[in-house]
Amino acid sequence: MTLTSLYLHTQFAPTAIGYLEMILVFSLMGSLIPSAMLLILPFAALAYFFAPPTFNNDPQDLPVVVAFLLASIVGTHLIGKVRREREVALEAAAGLRRSEAELRDVEKQWREIFEHNPVMHFMVNATGMVLNVNTFGATQLGYAPSELVGHSVLKVFLEEDHPFVRERLGLCIETVGQSHTWEIQKIRKDGSVLWVRENAKAMQWAEDKLVVLIACEDITERKRTETALRRSEAHLAQAQELSRTGSFGWNVATGEVHWSKETFRIFQYEPSTKPTPQLVVDRTHPEDRAAVRETIDRAFQNEEDFEHEYRLLMPDGSVKHLHAQARAIRTASGDIEFVGAVTDITAAKQAEQQLRRSEAYLAEAQHLSHTGSWSWDVHRLEFVYRSAEVDRLFGFDPQEAVSIETIRSRIHPDDLPGVQEVPRRAIEDKGGHFEHDFRILLPDGAIRRIHSVAHAVVGSDGNVSELIGTHMDVTEQHAARERLERALAALHESEQRFRDYAETASDWLWETGPDHRITRFSEHTSAAGILATRVVGLLRWEIAGDVEAEPEKWRQHRATLDARLPFRDFIYRTITRMGSPIYVRSSGKPFFDADGNFLGYRGVSTDITASIRADQAERELRKAQAELAHMTRVTTLGELTTSIAHEINQPLAAIVTNGEACLGWLGRETPDLSAARCSVEWIIEDGIRASEVIRRIRALAKKGEIEMVPLDINDIVKEVIALLTRELVSHRVSLRTELEPTLPMILGDRVQLQQVITNLVINGIEAMQTVKDRPRELVIRSSQDDMGRVQLAVTDCGVGITEDDADRVFTPFFTTKSSGLGMGLSICRSIVEAHGGSLSIARKQEPGATFQFVLPLHKEVVS
Amino acid sequence: MTGRSDSPNQVVKAEKPSGRAIVFVIDDDVSIRRSLANLFQSVNLDVATFGSAQEMLQGNLPEVASCLVLDVRLPGLSGLELQTELAKLNLHIPIIFITGHGDVPMSVKAMKGGAVDFLTKPYRDQELLDAVVAATERDRKRREVETTVANLQSLFETLSPREQAVMKLVAAGLMNKQVAAELELAEITVKIYRGRVMKKMGARSLADLIRMAETLGICANHAE
Structure with a gap:
C-alpha cells in the first residue's frame, strides 16, 4: 500500500482513506491486536511518507493525521465488536443444532403422550380456530384430527352453546395464564352429544400470538347419573309437593333429623331451620299434643314403626290435618332411624x-x-x-x-x-x-x-x-188435592143449598133510601103476600103497628138509623095484607157510595110471628115447670125435715154447750180467760155454720126466677152433700165422691141443679133402704164424656129398677114409694132438658142403679 | 189448760192425769165433740174424743175410772152396736147415750145393754155433767169391786181342790157334818179343811167367808 501510494505519489488524503479501508478490512478479519498493529503501521507510514514530518514545523497536516488515527481506531473497534458478536452467534447456532436433535426425540415422546392421552386437548387461537387437537380428542368426537384443525372450534358445540363458548374464550384471553373450568356439551360427528368438563387457559404463543389450550374430560356418564338423580329428586320433590307429603328421617341415636322441602312447607318452617322433633310438637294442635308425644315416645322406646293422624295449629290459627307414617330402620351403624312420610290430609279431610x-x-x-x-x-x-x-x-x-x-x-x-x-x-x-x-x-x-x-x-x-x-x-x-176437590164440591153444594134456602125462606130483602123510605122489596115476598106491595115509598114506622105502644123502642131505632149504624133483630108488629097481625124481625146495615155518601140501608126481614108465639108458649111452660119444680123441692125439703133439723140442731147444741163451758171457765177461782175466749170463738163458728144451713134451705125453698149462670157442677154437688149428710148418716149410707177436679163450667140454674142432684141422692138412699147384707154405698161421680160434656152420675147399690119400671120412672106421678108425689124424676128430667142436657138410667140391675145426666158446656149453650 | 185442740180424737187431759176419771166422747160432729170436751174440761175432767166407735176401739183405753158419752146414731158402728162390742170385749165402761130422737124402744134396749143414762136432746148440760159424774163414780166402784174379786180369786186359787170344794159347800150354808157327808169325809177332816180355808182366804168369820164366796160367785147349788 505504502509502495503503491509512493509510486503513484498519491496525496495524503486518499492514502489515508486507503489505509483506513485496509485497517478496517483487517479488523474485520482478525482480532483486536493485529488490527491495532496494523493501525500503528499505516499511521507511521502515513506520517512518514505522505505527510510532512510530524515534528517539522508544518502543523497543517497534524489534524489530518489525528483524524486518521481516530477514524481507524473507531473503525477497528467497531469492526472488532461486530466480529465478536458474530462469533458468539455462530457458536450458539452450533449449540442449537446439537440440541435440536435431542429436542425432537423428546417432542416425539410427548407427542405420543399428547396424542393418546385420554383427555381431549384442543389448542385454539383467539378467533376460536382449532390449531391443534389430539387424536384422542378428535376420535372421541368422531373426527380425524385433520378434520378439526383449521376449523372453528364451534363446530363441535351445540348451536345454543356458541355464545357461551365465545364468552368463555374471551374470558380466557383476557386473563392470560389463568385457568377456567366449565361443563358443556359437545356434539360428535354423528350428532350424538357428550358432556365434557373443560379446563382452559390462554397463553402466549410465538411472538404476540395468544392461544387457548383446552383440556376436556368426558363427564357424560357422570352427567347422566347426575341428571337422573336430579330428575328423580325433582320428581320426588314434585311428587311430595303434589301429594303434600313431606319425608323425614330421624336418627334416634345421633338426634340427627332430616326433613324434605315439603316437610318444611307443611310445618311452615323456614327451610334453613334446623329440624328437631320438638318443632313437630310445637306445631301440633294443643289437643293432640299429648297423643303425638305419646306415639313418638312409644315408637322411640319400642323401636317400632308408627303411624298416626294429628292436627297442627298453624301460626295464623288455621288447622291442618296430618297423617304421618314412619318405619324404624336399623342403619349400618346399628342405630335406629325412623324414616317416614308426613302427609297434609287437610284437603282430604275437608273433602x-x-x-x-x-x-x-x-x-x-x-x-x-x-x-x-x-x-x-x-x-x-x-x-x-x-x-x-x-x-x-x-x-x-x-x-x-x-x-x-x-x-x-x-x-x-x-x-x-x-x-x-x-x-x-x-x-x-x-x-x-x-x-x-x-x-x-x-x-x-x-x-x-x-x-x-x-x-x-x-x-x-x-x-x-x-x-x-x-x-x-x-x-x-x-x-191434599183430593181434599181440596172434595171441599170445592162441598162448597158448590152449600152454595146451591144457600141459594135454595134464600129462595124458599120466609125472609125478604129490602132496601131503603137516604130518607129511610123503602125503595126495594124482594119479589117472592110480595108474591107470598106477607106484606102489602104498597109498602114501597113508606117509612118503617109508618108500616109498624106498635109505634104508639112502644115509643122508646122506636125512638132508639130511629136514633140508630140517624147515626147510620147497623141494627140487628129489631122486632116490630105490623099487619099482613089480609089484616092479621104479624111480628117482623128486621136487620139492616147502611150502605154508601164510593165517596162515602150515605145511600140508605139494606137488610133482611123475617116473619117471626110463629116463633114469637112459640116463645110465649114456651115461657108459659117454663113457668109452669118452675112452679112444679119448686113444689117438689118444697116437698123434698119436707121429707128432709128431720135431717135438716138435725143439721141446725147440731151447731146450736154445740153453741149451748160451749156457752156453758165458757161460764165454767169464767166461774173458776181464777177465771181461765184463754179457754173462755176459745169457747166463744167456737160459739161464733157454730153460729155461722147454723146460719149457713138455713141459707141453703132457704135457697132451695125460694120460689125465684130461673137464673142461668156459669157454674161448677162439683160446687153444686158439695152443697147438696152438705145438706144431705145427716140424711145419709141416719140411713146408714156411706157416701163416696169421685169428682173430676178440672171440669169446664156449665151454664145453669144453681137451685134447679141442686134439686136434681138432691132428688137422685134421696132416690138412691131410699133404694138402699132394704139392703141389709152389704154396706150401703152411694157414689157421686162427675166427669167429662167423650164429647166433652159434663156428666154427673149417682150410683146406689140398692134394689135396682125393673125393666118395666125403667120405662116409666120418668113419667109424672110414677112412684114406687109410699110417700111422695111421684114427680121427682119427671121434674129432674125436664130441668136437665131445659139446661140442654139429658137425664138417663145408665145401669138398672141389682145391685143398684145409676142415674146420670150430661150437660153441655157453658160456651155451647151460649153459642 | 194444756192441749186444747180441735183434733177429734186427741186425748185431752188435765194437769194431773194419774188416777183421775176420764170421759170418752164419741161423736161424728166436730162441733159437738169439741163443745163436750170443752164442757168437761171446764169442770176439771179429763177427756178423750173420737170421731167414730171404730176409732175408740182401736185406741188403748187407760185403766182408770171412765165413762163414755156417745150419740146413739153414730155413723158406721152405731152406739148400740158399740155397746155390744164393748160387752164382748169385757169392757164394762158405763155409757151415757144422747139421742135427738128420743125413741123409747131404743132407750130400753140401751138401758138393758147396761147404759147408765139416756139423755134426749135438748138436754141441760148440768144433767149431762151429773150423769157423767155418777157414771164415773159407778165405774170407779165397779173397778174397786173388780179388784177385790180379782184378789179373792187369786186367794181362792191358792186353795187345794178339796179345800175349794169344802169352801163352796160351807158358803152354801151346809153344816160340817153335811159337808163331810157330801164329800164322804170325816167331820174332823172337814173342820181342818175349813180352818185352812178361813186362814188362806183371810176370812175373819163365817159370814165373811160366805160373802167372799158370793163375790166370787161360787156358791154351790146344793141339791136339796
Missing part, C-alpha cells in the same frame, strides 16, 4: 267432610222431599243404583239386592203395565224423557203415589243402556 255432608244433605233433601233417585239397567233388569229414599218408598231392605219380581210385587197391579212401558219405549226410541205416575202397594196394604221422572242413557253403541230418574212420593199432595 271427606264435605262429601259426607253433601251426601247427608242429599239424603236429607231426598228424605224431606220424599224423592228417591235411581238408575236402572234396562237389559239386566236391576237397579244399578238406588238411593236410600227409594228403598224407603218401596219398603226395601237397603242391604238386599232387589229382584225384578219383588219390584213388580210392590207396584200396584193396575199401574204395572204403565211402569213396564217406560223401559220398553226407551229401548224402542233409543232415548227419551219420561214422566209417569204410579202407585206403590206396600206389604202392609198402604199405598204410596209416586211421580216418576226418567231419562234414558244412551251407550256408545247408540242403544239405551240405563234409565236414570227420580221417584217422588206425591201421596200427600194427592190426598
Whole structure:
C-alpha cells in the first residue's frame, strides 16, 4: 500500500482513506491486536511518507493525521465488536443444532403422550380456530384430527352453546395464564352429544400470538347419573309437593333429623331451620299434643314403626290435618332411624267432610222431599243404583239386592203395565224423557203415589243402556188435592143449598133510601103476600103497628138509623095484607157510595110471628115447670125435715154447750180467760155454720126466677152433700165422691141443679133402704164424656129398677114409694132438658142403679 | 189448760192425769165433740174424743175410772152396736147415750145393754155433767169391786181342790157334818179343811167367808 501510494505519489488524503479501508478490512478479519498493529503501521507510514514530518514545523497536516488515527481506531473497534458478536452467534447456532436433535426425540415422546392421552386437548387461537387437537380428542368426537384443525372450534358445540363458548374464550384471553373450568356439551360427528368438563387457559404463543389450550374430560356418564338423580329428586320433590307429603328421617341415636322441602312447607318452617322433633310438637294442635308425644315416645322406646293422624295449629290459627307414617330402620351403624312420610290430609279431610255432608244433605233433601233417585239397567233388569229414599218408598231392605219380581210385587197391579212401558219405549226410541205416575202397594196394604221422572242413557253403541230418574212420593199432595176437590164440591153444594134456602125462606130483602123510605122489596115476598106491595115509598114506622105502644123502642131505632149504624133483630108488629097481625124481625146495615155518601140501608126481614108465639108458649111452660119444680123441692125439703133439723140442731147444741163451758171457765177461782175466749170463738163458728144451713134451705125453698149462670157442677154437688149428710148418716149410707177436679163450667140454674142432684141422692138412699147384707154405698161421680160434656152420675147399690119400671120412672106421678108425689124424676128430667142436657138410667140391675145426666158446656149453650 | 185442740180424737187431759176419771166422747160432729170436751174440761175432767166407735176401739183405753158419752146414731158402728162390742170385749165402761130422737124402744134396749143414762136432746148440760159424774163414780166402784174379786180369786186359787170344794159347800150354808157327808169325809177332816180355808182366804168369820164366796160367785147349788 505504502509502495503503491509512493509510486503513484498519491496525496495524503486518499492514502489515508486507503489505509483506513485496509485497517478496517483487517479488523474485520482478525482480532483486536493485529488490527491495532496494523493501525500503528499505516499511521507511521502515513506520517512518514505522505505527510510532512510530524515534528517539522508544518502543523497543517497534524489534524489530518489525528483524524486518521481516530477514524481507524473507531473503525477497528467497531469492526472488532461486530466480529465478536458474530462469533458468539455462530457458536450458539452450533449449540442449537446439537440440541435440536435431542429436542425432537423428546417432542416425539410427548407427542405420543399428547396424542393418546385420554383427555381431549384442543389448542385454539383467539378467533376460536382449532390449531391443534389430539387424536384422542378428535376420535372421541368422531373426527380425524385433520378434520378439526383449521376449523372453528364451534363446530363441535351445540348451536345454543356458541355464545357461551365465545364468552368463555374471551374470558380466557383476557386473563392470560389463568385457568377456567366449565361443563358443556359437545356434539360428535354423528350428532350424538357428550358432556365434557373443560379446563382452559390462554397463553402466549410465538411472538404476540395468544392461544387457548383446552383440556376436556368426558363427564357424560357422570352427567347422566347426575341428571337422573336430579330428575328423580325433582320428581320426588314434585311428587311430595303434589301429594303434600313431606319425608323425614330421624336418627334416634345421633338426634340427627332430616326433613324434605315439603316437610318444611307443611310445618311452615323456614327451610334453613334446623329440624328437631320438638318443632313437630310445637306445631301440633294443643289437643293432640299429648297423643303425638305419646306415639313418638312409644315408637322411640319400642323401636317400632308408627303411624298416626294429628292436627297442627298453624301460626295464623288455621288447622291442618296430618297423617304421618314412619318405619324404624336399623342403619349400618346399628342405630335406629325412623324414616317416614308426613302427609297434609287437610284437603282430604275437608273433602271427606264435605262429601259426607253433601251426601247427608242429599239424603236429607231426598228424605224431606220424599224423592228417591235411581238408575236402572234396562237389559239386566236391576237397579244399578238406588238411593236410600227409594228403598224407603218401596219398603226395601237397603242391604238386599232387589229382584225384578219383588219390584213388580210392590207396584200396584193396575199401574204395572204403565211402569213396564217406560223401559220398553226407551229401548224402542233409543232415548227419551219420561214422566209417569204410579202407585206403590206396600206389604202392609198402604199405598204410596209416586211421580216418576226418567231419562234414558244412551251407550256408545247408540242403544239405551240405563234409565236414570227420580221417584217422588206425591201421596200427600194427592190426598191434599183430593181434599181440596172434595171441599170445592162441598162448597158448590152449600152454595146451591144457600141459594135454595134464600129462595124458599120466609125472609125478604129490602132496601131503603137516604130518607129511610123503602125503595126495594124482594119479589117472592110480595108474591107470598106477607106484606102489602104498597109498602114501597113508606117509612118503617109508618108500616109498624106498635109505634104508639112502644115509643122508646122506636125512638132508639130511629136514633140508630140517624147515626147510620147497623141494627140487628129489631122486632116490630105490623099487619099482613089480609089484616092479621104479624111480628117482623128486621136487620139492616147502611150502605154508601164510593165517596162515602150515605145511600140508605139494606137488610133482611123475617116473619117471626110463629116463633114469637112459640116463645110465649114456651115461657108459659117454663113457668109452669118452675112452679112444679119448686113444689117438689118444697116437698123434698119436707121429707128432709128431720135431717135438716138435725143439721141446725147440731151447731146450736154445740153453741149451748160451749156457752156453758165458757161460764165454767169464767166461774173458776181464777177465771181461765184463754179457754173462755176459745169457747166463744167456737160459739161464733157454730153460729155461722147454723146460719149457713138455713141459707141453703132457704135457697132451695125460694120460689125465684130461673137464673142461668156459669157454674161448677162439683160446687153444686158439695152443697147438696152438705145438706144431705145427716140424711145419709141416719140411713146408714156411706157416701163416696169421685169428682173430676178440672171440669169446664156449665151454664145453669144453681137451685134447679141442686134439686136434681138432691132428688137422685134421696132416690138412691131410699133404694138402699132394704139392703141389709152389704154396706150401703152411694157414689157421686162427675166427669167429662167423650164429647166433652159434663156428666154427673149417682150410683146406689140398692134394689135396682125393673125393666118395666125403667120405662116409666120418668113419667109424672110414677112412684114406687109410699110417700111422695111421684114427680121427682119427671121434674129432674125436664130441668136437665131445659139446661140442654139429658137425664138417663145408665145401669138398672141389682145391685143398684145409676142415674146420670150430661150437660153441655157453658160456651155451647151460649153459642 | 194444756192441749186444747180441735183434733177429734186427741186425748185431752188435765194437769194431773194419774188416777183421775176420764170421759170418752164419741161423736161424728166436730162441733159437738169439741163443745163436750170443752164442757168437761171446764169442770176439771179429763177427756178423750173420737170421731167414730171404730176409732175408740182401736185406741188403748187407760185403766182408770171412765165413762163414755156417745150419740146413739153414730155413723158406721152405731152406739148400740158399740155397746155390744164393748160387752164382748169385757169392757164394762158405763155409757151415757144422747139421742135427738128420743125413741123409747131404743132407750130400753140401751138401758138393758147396761147404759147408765139416756139423755134426749135438748138436754141441760148440768144433767149431762151429773150423769157423767155418777157414771164415773159407778165405774170407779165397779173397778174397786173388780179388784177385790180379782184378789179373792187369786186367794181362792191358792186353795187345794178339796179345800175349794169344802169352801163352796160351807158358803152354801151346809153344816160340817153335811159337808163331810157330801164329800164322804170325816167331820174332823172337814173342820181342818175349813180352818185352812178361813186362814188362806183371810176370812175373819163365817159370814165373811160366805160373802167372799158370793163375790166370787161360787156358791154351790146344793141339791136339796
